[in-house]
Amino acid sequence: MFVSKEEIQLLYADTDMMGVMYHANYLKWLELGRSALIRDLGFSYIEMEEAGFYAPVYDVQITYKTPLRYGDQAHVYTWVEENGGLKTIYGYEIKNQRDEVCAVGQTTHIVVKKENFRPVQFKKAFPEWFAKYEEVKKK
Amino acid sequence: MFVSKEEIQLLYADTDMMGVMYHANYLKWLELGRSALIRDLGFSYIEMEEAGFYAPVYDVQITYKTPLRYGDQAHVYTWVEENGGLKTIYGYEIKNQRDEVCAVGQTTHIVVKKENFRPVQFKKAFPEWFAKYEEVKKK
Amino acid sequence: MFVSKEEIQLLYADTDMMGVMYHANYLKWLELGRSALIRDLGFSYIEMEEAGFYAPVYDVQITYKTPLRYGDQAHVYTWVEENGGLKTIYGYEIKNQRDEVCAVGQTTHIVVKKENFRPVQFKKAFPEWFAKYEEVKKK
Amino acid sequence: MFVSKEEIQLLYADTDMMGVMYHANYLKWLELGRSALIRDLGFSYIEMEEAGFYAPVYDVQITYKTPLRYGDQAHVYTWVEENGGLKTIYGYEIKNQRDEVCAVGQTTHIVVKKENFRPVQFKKAFPEWFAKYEEVKKK
Numbered sequence: 186m187f188v189s190k191e192e193i194q195l196l197y198a199d200t201d202m203m204g205v206m207y208h209a210n211y212l213k214w215l216e217l218g219r220s221a222l223i224r225d226l227g228f229s230y231i232e233m234e235e236a237g238f239y240a241p242v243y244d245v246q247i248t249y250k251t252p253l254r255y256g257d258q259a260h261v262y263t264w265v266e267e268n269g270g271l272k273t274i275y276g277y278e279i280k281n282q283r284d285e286v287c288a289v290g291q292t293t294h295i296v297v298k299k300e301n302f303r304p305v306q307f308k309k310a311f312p313e314w315f316a317k318y319e320e321v322k323k324k
Numbered sequence: 325m326f327v328s329k330e331e332i333q334l335l336y337a338d339t340d341m342m343g344v345m346y347h348a349n350y351l352k353w354l355e356l357g358r359s360a361l362i363r364d365l366g367f368s369y370i371e372m373e374e375a376g377f378y379a380p381v382y383d384v385q386i387t388y389k390t391p392l393r394y395g396d397q398a399h400v401y402t403w404v405e406e407n408g409g410l411k412t413i414y415g416y417e418i419k420n421q422r423d424e425v426c427a428v429g430q431t432t433h434i435v436v437k438k439e440n441f442r443p444v445q446f447k448k449a450f451p452e453w454f455a456k457y458e459e460v461k462k463k
Numbered sequence: 464m465f466v467s468k469e470e471i472q473l474l475y476a477d478t479d480m481m482g483v484m485y486h487a488n489y490l491k492w493l494e495l496g497r498s499a500l501i502r503d504l505g506f507s508y509i510e511m512e513e514a515g516f517y518a519p520v521y522d523v524q525i526t527y528k529t530p531l532r533y534g535d536q537a538h539v540y541t542w543v544e545e546n547g548g549l550k551t552i553y554g555y556e557i558k559n560q561r562d563e564v565c566a567v568g569q570t571t572h573i574v575v576k577k578e579n580f581r582p583v584q585f586k587k588a589f590p591e592w593f594a595k596y597e598e599v600k601k602k
Numbered sequence: 603m604f605v606s607k608e609e610i611q612l613l614y615a616d617t618d619m620m621g622v623m624y625h626a627n628y629l630k631w632l633e634l635g636r637s638a639l640i641r642d643l644g645f646s647y648i649e650m651e652e653a654g655f656y657a658p659v660y661d662v663q664i665t666y667k668t669p670l671r672y673g674d675q676a677h678v679y680t681w682v683e684e685n686g687g688l689k690t691i692y693g694y695e696i697k698n699q700r701d702e703v704c705a706v707g708q709t710t711h712i713v714v715k716k717e718n719f720r721p722v723q724f725k726k727a728f729p730e731w732f733a734k735y736e737e738v739k740k741k
Binding site: 193194196197198212213216217220230231255256 | 610611613614615629630633634637647648672673
Binding site: 359 | 472491494508509534
């Protein structure tokens, strides 16, 4: 199982009046982790779009365990949780500088054609990419 | 079961290069729905903070069914899904102008003390509010 | 001179750890005001895009006078400050429920072709729209 | 004159349906540049807040020259443009991987007391910090 690690730029902009990072912003950091994983495995989300496809988020599940604050050093860890014919599930963990788990989550993605958002088989549209996910996914 | 309905201001700022609303922004609209429900039931989240408490999000689950686009007219429907001693779960549905379900979700909240983020019993800290939730929650 | 008035949805998401609305978010509300002005004058920014053009922001100037807070009721007032051959300048004022001026600003826009971001004359591409701006602009 | 350089994390979240980075997001990257400059000069914005002060943005002026896109590598360059008794003005330039200037801007800040947002003299409240700005500012 391959796990990607990427540092997160925590901005003052991302805080809220509770004095912590606003919860919706964590989803941007899951996106950051996903991009890093794809890059680390030798692929590129931009090339998927240039080939005529999108990989929209179908489902998100996230649990917040310890608040992240401005000034923290945070990293997002990302892996392939499941690699199905139609759906890919990514797993995530966000940790702070004390290695505390701040959030854990999963996002489910499908691949669709740009022109009509119709789902296609990831396996057929991107066979090499799919094969790499088979190799590195969580067993 | 009481369901609150609130119109969402969809901004160009909320779109992404897929041409649709970026998925993380839906969590802001769940916040909007939650505030509307609380207001419609006669309470106020600001008063909770003024009384020395926060109600942070502990968990989010959301499924995206139909993309929202700039120019759509969208509403968020919100209700109390579960009202436990420690955790409150809100349920949500976001619909567009054709009454299509664009997203369904749930958020789980706990009540904590402002100074240390320690959980307290919602039932004890806000008995009237808790009683109202008992009355209007999903059976 | 015609001035459009639009209510702003102030979200908890838009606050920061200073306890006020984060300054960058005001630019989203200028966008909201601009859309409202265009709609009130009988036009539509979406139709501009469907006709093959964008109207990107070229320049922003904004001064913050009184902080907006969560729970405030705010409105954005928008008008055409200048209507040139190549550039349109919008003027803005954001006020709270006590009619205090929270921010004043200007944004400058050009019209460009979608495919190459090359500037075109607003006056030539949208003559009716340009004429309406001549009629309602600040003298 | 000292100029700080900081890489910007460009997220898909920051794009809009024009296919470029949404203009309001650049203000977050000015914040990033400002924090980097302060850190590079040996100070810390967090310590200012811990000492009982905020440095809110009073004014922003920004001009957009070349659109930033998802996949670009961008940096923000930041310096002290003016260092007055009451107001500090920061200057900024954002460049892409081809060293093209994407945006130039200025932000004006005042120092205020946390409890009442009343302005104080930066020079008096933070004499060392002020002296450092005198040393490195644009002549």
